[in-house]
Amino acid sequence: MHTNPVYTQFDIENHRQSKWWHHRWVKILGIVFIVLTIVAVTLSLLLKFVILAPTKPENIITSTSSSRVTTIIITTATVASTTTESTTTDTLPLTSTSTTTESTTITSTITSTTVTSTTVTNTPQSRxxxxxxxxxxxxxxxxxxxxxxxxxxxxxxxxxxxxxxxxxxxxxxxxxxxxxxxxxxxxxxxxxxxxxxxxxxxxxxxxxxxxxxxxxxxxxxxxxxxxxxxxxxxxxxxxxxxxxxxxxxxxxxxxxxxxxxxxxxxxxxxxxxxxxxxxxxxxxxxxxxxxxxxxxxxxxxxxxxxxxxxxxxxxxxxxxxxxxxxxxxxxxxxxxxxxxxxxxxxxxxxxxxxxxxxxxxxxxxxxxxxxxxxxxxxxxxxxxxxxxxxxxxxxxxxxxxxxxxxxxxxxxxxxxxxxxxxxxxxxxxxxxxxxxxxxxxxxxxxxxxxxxxxxxxxxxxx
Incomplete structure (x- = not known):
């Protein structure tokens, strides 16, 4: 018995069209999710390694002899090696050169000079x-x-x-x-x-x-x-x-x-x-x-x-x-x-x-x-x-x-x-x-x- 075949065919075509749009929205949502994920990861990395990166400490040495100081700092995502060499006869600031390699594909070299001032107090003594x-x-x-x-x-x-x-x-x-x-x-x-x-x-x-x-x-x-x-x-x-x-x-x-x-x-x-x-x-x-x-x-x-x-x-x-x-x-x-x-x-x-x-x-x-x-x-x-x-x-x-x-x-x-x-x-x-x-x-x-x-x-x- 064939009743309303046109409606049936329409329904089928309509169902197929609806199913196609459903798959398309799934893809769109998936792409949007991936994009948002990438943006979130990027922002997280920027916050961690650029915006919220800790300030390098100042180094002051009071010494009368030459010394070589090597400091190794290891974090989860970063390996930093800093080597400083100084020869002083009084209280002087150190000049540091550091190389940092991140876990991403970006490698940067930062050279910084720290200037510090030291106040020396002499205790007066009678002649x-x-x-x-x-x-x-x-x-x-x-x-x-x-x-x-x-x-x-x-x-x-x-x-x-x-x-x-x-x-x-x-x-x-x-x-x-x-x-x-x-x-x-x-x-x-x-x-x-x-x-x-x-x-x-x-x-x-x-x-x-x-x-x-x-x-x-x-x-x-x-x-x-x-x-x-x-x-x-x-x-x-x-x-x-x-x-x-x-x-x-x-x-x-x-x-x-x-x-x-x-x-x-x-x-x-x-x-x-x-x-x-x-x-x-x-x-x-x-x-x-x-x-x-x-x-x-x-x-x-x-x-x-x-x-x-x-x-x-x-x-x-x-x-x-x-x-x-x-x-x-x-x-x-x-x-x-x-x-x-x-x-x-x-x-x-x-x-x-x-x-x-x-x-x-x-x-x-x-x-x-x-x-x-x-x-x-x-x-x-x-x-x-x-x-x-x-x-x-x-x-x-x-x-x-x-x-x-x-x-x-x-x-x-x-x-x-x-x-x-x-x-x-x-x-x-x-x-x-x-x-x-x-x-x-x-x-x-x-x-x-x-x-x-x-x-x-x-x-x-x-």
Missing amino acids: WLNTSNMNDGRHKHTASLLKNGKVLVAGGNGEHVLNSTELYDPSTEMWTITDSMNNSRYAHTASVLADGKVLVTGGYDGNAYLNTAELYDPLTETWTVTSSMHDARSFHAANVLTDGKVLVTGGYSGKTILDSTALYNLSTGTWTVTGSMKQARDGHTASLLADGKVLVIGGFGNGNPLNTAELYDPSTETWSTRSNMHYERQYHTASVLTNGKVLVTGGYHRSATENSAELYDPSTGRWTIIDSMNDARHNHQASLLTYGKVLITGGYGAHILNSTELYDLATGIWTNGGNMNNARDYHTATILTNGKVLVTGGDRGSTSLNSTELYDPSTVLV
């Missing part, structure tokens, strides 16, 4: 540091740098006039007692001779002014008496000449101020009288110049402080007058500078203490006034430092001083050298082989000091 105390408090003593680097301190005035001596060892910063001198004495001189021995001359023992002299031998650490000078003298000066002899000038004999001078010959152990100075004086200075002559300056004579200067020539053993300083002064200092000129500072001038300073030029024989010190002072010390500046320490001005100052030859300017831990005058200042300055003892009014301290030019001034 003046206490070191161990001497066994005896003393002032108007001597301190001599021995050839073994130790410092010999001899005599001085303390609770009584001293014959004790002691040695300072810079390597341990300790004092040890050594053999005592044959005579107690202060206001004497001490000279380091060519053979390393120390010649001590004159001074005052509390009862009499001395003409005695003795030698200290660092090898045996003993004192032996040598021949006496022709004149007793204190507050005199002594210089080791280029031929090894010792020239002693002026001083006070207990009766009169002296113009006499004498030469000590180490090889014979004897004294000979040499030419007298033009002016009797004590409390003066005597400086060995580059040409081997000796310049004597100032001091006290004729009842007043002196501004006169004179020159000793060892080749003729005679004295010649030089031009006068601008100021009278006694108990001043005189330092031969690296350019051969002589720097004179401070001193006592009649009823006042000087802060003035002047330079003597041996090539012209003339004096030039320079900038004054910040503090007037006498009975102070001057030390020519290893880098050419002059360190002035302590002394007496309006009172006993703990102030110090530095003279810069290059600029002609005075600057603050920092305060010592103790005010002191009639002390000593010795330049050690390490460039530091050892200050010992001194007077602090009613007390003779046993304290000592070190000046270190390399430390920061506070």
